[in-house]
Amino acid sequence: xxxxxxxxxxxxxxxxxxxxxxxxxxxxxxxxxxxxxxxxxxxxxxxxxxxxxxxxxxxxxxxxxxxxxxxxxxxxxxxxxxxxxxxxxxxxxxxxxxxxxxxxxxxxxxxxxxxxxxxxxxxxxxxxxxxxxxxxxxxxxxxxxxxxxxxxxxxxxxxxxxxxxxxxxxxxxxxxxxxxxxxxxxxx
Numbered sequence: 001x002x003x004x005x006x007x008x009x010x011x012x013x014x015x016x017x018x019x020x021x022x023x024x025x026x027x028x029x030x031x032x033x034x035x036x037x038x039x040x041x042x043x044x045x046x047x048x049x050x051x052x053x054x055x056x057x058x059x060x061x062x063x064x065x066x067x068x069x070x071x072x073x074x075x076x077x078x079x080x081x082x083x084x085x086x087x088x089x090x091x092x093x094x095x096x097x098x099x100x101x102x103x104x105x106x107x108x109x110x111x112x113x114x115x116x117x118x119x120x121x122x123x124x125x126x127x128x129x130x131x132x133x134x135x136x137x138x139x140x141x142x143x144x145x146x147x148x149x150x151x152x153x154x155x156x157x158x159x160x161x162x163x164x165x166x167x168x169x170x171x172x173x174x175x176x177x178x179x180x181x182x183x184x185x186x187x188x
Contacts, residue, residue, distance in 0.1 A: 013093040013119060016056045016064075016084060019133040020072045020099065023051040023144065023159045050152045051159050053140075054080040056094075057133050059177055061170025064088070065163040067156055072099070074106035081110070085117050095121045097131065132176035136166055 052072045055065045064087050066080040085092055096102050102122075111118045128134045140162040149155040166172065 011091060011093075011119070013091045014088045015059055016088070016092050016094050017058075017131055017133045018054065018056045018080075018084075018094055018096040019131055019137060020052060020054050020101075021137040021141070022071070023053065023141075023155055025050065025149070025155065051156045052076065053137075053159055053163065055133055055136055055163065056080075056084050057136060057173050057176070058088075059174070059182075061173040062088075063136065063163065063167045063170075063173055065160070065167075067159055067163075069152060069156060072101050074101050074104040077101045077104075077107050078110045081118060091117050091119070093119045093121060095123060095131075097123050097128070098125060130180055130182070132173075132180040132182065135176040135179060136163075136173065139166060139172075 050069065052068045052070060053065055054068070054072060054076060055063065057063050064084050066076075066083050068076045068079075070076065081092075081094070084094075101107060102120075111120055123130050140159070143162045143165070144158055147158055149158055
C-alpha cells in the first residue's frame with residue numbers, strides 16, 4: 001500500500017477498496033432455534049445468484065454499495081464506479097482484484113477516458129485476505145444466514161439493509177483494515 005498511499009496524497013485521491021459479492025436463495029443455514037421437538041425447516045426459492053453487490057470502503061470507515069439484480073458485468077462495474085465517484089466527491093484510487101469485469105475492454109476504456117477521476121491498482125492474485133472489504137461481505141452474509149426472503153425484491157432489500165447497517169459502523173470498517181494488516185495512517 002506504500003506506493004498507493006503516495007499516489008493518493010500526491011493526486012488528492014480517495015483510496016477505495018472494492019469487491020463484489022452475490023446473494024442467492026441457496027441454503028446457508030446457521031445456528032437457529034425452534035421449540036423443543038420441532039426441527040426448523042428452511043425452504044429456499046431458487047439456487048441461482050439473484051442479487052449482486054459491488055461494495056467499496058475507505059480507510060476512514062466509509063462504505064458505499066450498489067446492488068444489481070444480475071451477475072456482475074462491465075456495465076455494473078462502470079455504473080458502480082460512477083456512483084462511487086459521485087458519492088465520494090474526489091478523484092478515486094480504486095484498489096480491486098482481477099475479476100474479468102474489472103479487466104474487460106469496456107471497463108478499461110471507461111477508466112482510460114476518465115483519468116482525472118479514476119486510477120486503478122490491483123491486489124495480488126489469490127490474496128483475498130489483503131482486501132478488507134472481504135470482511136464486510138462476510139459480516140453481511142453472516143447476518144443474512146437464516147433469512148428466508150420470499151422474492152428477489154425481498155433478497156435485494158435484505159442485502160441493502162445489511163450493508164446500510166454496516167455503513168453506520170465506521171469503526172468496524174476501520175478495524176477490517178487492521179485485520180487485513182494494512183497500514184493506511186496519514187491518509188486524508
